[in-house]
Amino acid sequence: MNKRQTEHKRCISIVPIFNHLTEEEMNGIVKETTSLTYARGETLFHPGDVSSRLYIVHKGRVKIYRLSENGKEQLVRVLEPGDFTGELTLFNETTVDTYAEALEKTQLCVMEGVDFQQFLLTYPAIAIKVLNEISRRLQQSEEQSAQIALEKVETRLALYLARIAEEQKSTTITLPMSQKDIASYLGTTPETINRKLNELVDKGMIQVGKSRKIVITD
Amino acid sequence: MNKRQTEHKRCISIVPIFNHLTEEEMNGIVKETTSLTYARGETLFHPGDVSSRLYIVHKGRVKIYRLSENGKEQLVRVLEPGDFTGELTLFNETTVDTYAEALEKTQLCVMEGVDFQQFLLTYPAIAIKVLNEISRRLQQSEEQSAQIALEKVETRLALYLARIAEEQKSTTITLPMSQKDIASYLGTTPETINRKLNELVDKGMIQVGKSRKIVITD
DNA sequence: GCAAAAACTTGATGTAGGTCAATTTTTTAA
DNA sequence: TTAAAAAATTGACCTACATCAAGTTTTTGC
Numbered sequence: 001m002n003k004r005q006t007e008h009k010r011c012i013s014i015v016p017i018f019n020h021l022t023e024e025e026m027n028g029i030v031k032e033t034t035s036l037t038y039a040r041g042e043t044l045f046h047p048g049d050v051s052s053r054l055y056i057v058h059k060g061r062v063k064i065y066r067l068s069e070n071g072k073e074q075l076v077r078v079l080e081p082g083d084f085t086g087e088l089t090l091f092n093e094t095t096v097d098t099y100a101e102a103l104e105k106t107q108l109c110v111m112e113g114v115d116f117q118q119f120l121l122t123y124p125a126i127a128i129k130v131l132n133e134i135s136r137r138l139q140q141s142e143e144q145s146a147q148i149a150l151e152k153v154e155t156r157l158a159l160y161l162a163r164i165a166e167e168q169k170s171t172t173i174t175l176p177m178s179q180k181d182i183a184s185y186l187g188t189t190p191e192t193i194n195r196k197l198n199e200l201v202d203k204g205m206i207q208v209g210k211s212r213k214i215v216i217t218d
Numbered sequence: 219m220n221k222r223q224t225e226h227k228r229c230i231s232i233v234p235i236f237n238h239l240t241e242e243e244m245n246g247i248v249k250e251t252t253s254l255t256y257a258r259g260e261t262l263f264h265p266g267d268v269s270s271r272l273y274i275v276h277k278g279r280v281k282i283y284r285l286s287e288n289g290k291e292q293l294v295r296v297l298e299p300g301d302f303t304g305e306l307t308l309f310n311e312t313t314v315d316t317y318a319e320a321l322e323k324t325q326l327c328v329m330e331g332v333d334f335q336q337f338l339l340t341y342p343a344i345a346i347k348v349l350n351e352i353s354r355r356l357q358q359s360e361e362q363s364a365q366i367a368l369e370k371v372e373t374r375l376a377l378y379l380a381r382i383a384e385e386q387k388s389t390t391i392t393l394p395m396s397q398k399d400i401a402s403y404l405g406t407t408p409e410t411i412n413r414k415l416n417e418l419v420d421k422g423m424i425q426v427g428k429s430r431k432i433v434i435t436d
Numbered sequence: 437g438c439a440a441a442a443a444c445t446t447g448a449t450g451t452a453g454g455t456c457a458a459t460t461t462t463t464t465a466a
Numbered sequence: 467t468t469a470a471a472a473a474a475t476t477g478a479c480c481t482a483c484a485t486c487a488a489g490t491t492t493t494t495g496c
Contacts, residue, residue: 040494066360068368076360088353097357117346124342128335131349135306138356139315142284142294145363149405150286153483178443187367192483194445211492258464371453396473410453412475429462 011035011058011109014082017129029119033109044100044108051096052113054086055079060106063177064098065184075184077137078103078177086113088134103177148187156186157196161206165216175212229253229276229327232300235347243341250333254326256280262318262326269314270331272304273297278324281395283317283402293402295355296321296395304331306352321395366405374404375414379424383434393430 012018012029021029035058038044044062045051055062062079076098079085087094111119120127147156160182164173175182183193200206205218230236230247239247253276256262262280263269273280280297294316297303305312329337338345365374378400382391393400401411418424423436 066364066368068364070368072368074364074367076364089350089357097361120346120349121342124339124345127342127345127349128338131338131345131352132307134349134352134356138352138359139307141356141359141363143315145359145366145405146284146286146292146294148363148366149292150284150288150290180443187363189484190444191446191485195483198445398473407454408474409455409476413453416475 011056011107014058015056015084016082017084017126017133021123021126025123029111032115032119033111036108036110038102038106038108040102040104040106042102044102045096046099047095047097049096052087052094054084054088054111054113054116055100056084056109056111057081058107058109061103062100062106062108063103063181064100066098073184074187075177075181076141084133088130153186153188153192154196154199156188157182157193158200158205160186161200161214161216171216173214173216175214229274229325232276233274233302234300235302235344235351239341239344247329247337250337251327251329254328256320256324256326258320258322260320262320263314264317265313265315267314270305270312272302272306272329272331272334273318274302274327274329275299276325276327279321280324280326281319281321281399283319284315285317291402292405293399294359302351306348371404371406371410372414372417374406375400375411376418376423378404379432379434389434391432391434393432396430 012026012033018026018029033056038060044055047067057079059081061081062085064076064079064085066074066076068074077085085100087096120130147159151159161173164176165171168174177185179193179197180190183190186193197206197208201208203218205216207215207217209215230244230251236244236247251274256278262273265285275297277299279299280303282294282297282303284292284294286292295303303318305314338348365377369377379391382394383389386392395403397411397415398408401408404411415424415426419426421436423434425433425435427433
């Protein structure tokens with residue numbers, strides 16, 4: 001196995017949906033993937049692309065977002081190492097309808113949709129893992145939708161901070177993105193996020209430190 | 219095959235994800251399903267239930283919705299005959315977090331999650347079909363989320379009417395639900411929907427008739 | 437390390453649409 | 467068929483948040 005393949009394998013092996021495979025099976029996938037590297041700010045794909053590729057993040061982070069006709073941005077999701085994305089409607093030739101942009105220097109493994117589909121047919125257990133992951137995302141997306149529709153910005157922000165605290169298993173958290181991106185994710189504006197953060201400080205619920213550090217006191 | 223089984227089979231055979239199965243395969247599923255009937259307004263399940271069942275609509279319609287803490291409702295989706303729902307995170311024991319309520323007299327086929335999972339392992343092609351369907355839903359949900367976050371109510375309503383027109387393949391449409399439910403679906407209030415409909419009439423873009431009929435002139 | 441870019445901050449002002457309330461119309465179910 | 471319930475309609479008022487603008491601070495990339 002050459003150096004490039006070793007690199008791919010390292011990528012595949014960290015992906016939750018693949019990580020229970022045997023050595024041999026994993027090598028099978030490795031053959032089908034190629035590796036790509038993007039610099040911060042570079043675009044992986046954008047609406048109109050007809051790619052049906054599966055992207056798996058190896059190192060770095062990728063943000064997935066949409067634009068409205070008047071140019072406003074909605075951040076859909078941020079991919080961390082081990083996460084994947086791509087048009088998973090593997091049968092129908094669908095057009096991409098989101099933007100994907102590297103938030104920092106990012107390395108990905110890429111697989112053609114048709115290969116991935118073949119792979120799922122060979123390993124149904126993986127298909128079910130993928131199904132689980134997509135279902136989880138669907139549930140999250142529907143919850144997000146409901147929150148934007150029903151909750152005030154302050155509530156959404158508080159819920160968001162609580163989730164980050166849970167993810168980071170600490171009441172001292174580092175925001176994983178800029179206030180601008182948080183605003184875009186929560187369906188509001190950077191100014192409002194900033195003001196609401198201040199309100200939470202005034203209410204004694206949080207303290208804000210340098211470089212996106214926040215201590216949750218309530 | 220007895221009468222009840224025939225009934226089930228009729229149910230299974232209309233579901234897009236199952237309808238390419240052979241006679242024999244279909245009979246295999248039929249054995250695993252039971253039939254349920256609900257009256258208009260009855261609840262199929264609600265948050266807190268730990269059921270992992272798969273529900274397939276045979277006749278009638280079911281609305282899936284969420285409630286915020288302050289009691290406001292967000293309509294997530296309406297299931298028509300052939301549609302399915304259920305916690306598809308088949309592995310992890312997840313708790314239901316939505317309400318499901320029959321919009322009219324509704325007949326469903328029900329399968330236990332564990333049976334369904336076994337089924338997907340046996341027929342990987344069906345797993346991929348389900349994956350396709352869930353991916354499509356995810357895409358729709360993310361689009362919905364972005365629209366609520368970024369677009370004005372008038373735009374959302376116009377897009378909604380356009381989609382209904384496309385679904386019904388006509389510029390004379392019958393709204394599939396009450397203004398109250400449309401409001402809930404679009405993340406606004408019945409009063410606002412009513413006013414925006416009137417504005418569209420004033421602008422000469424639509425005409426409204428009796429019993430939820432609308433003619434789209436623009 | 438430094439210049440440029442991006443992110444953050446704060447104030448002033450405007451408005452889309454939410455809320456409340458009361459009436460009329462339509463639908464439902466017995 | 468009809469009474470009761472639900473849905474639609476309309477008006478008056480209010481507020482959460484967007485928008486615009488103008489600094490200030492932090493981060494980035496060379």
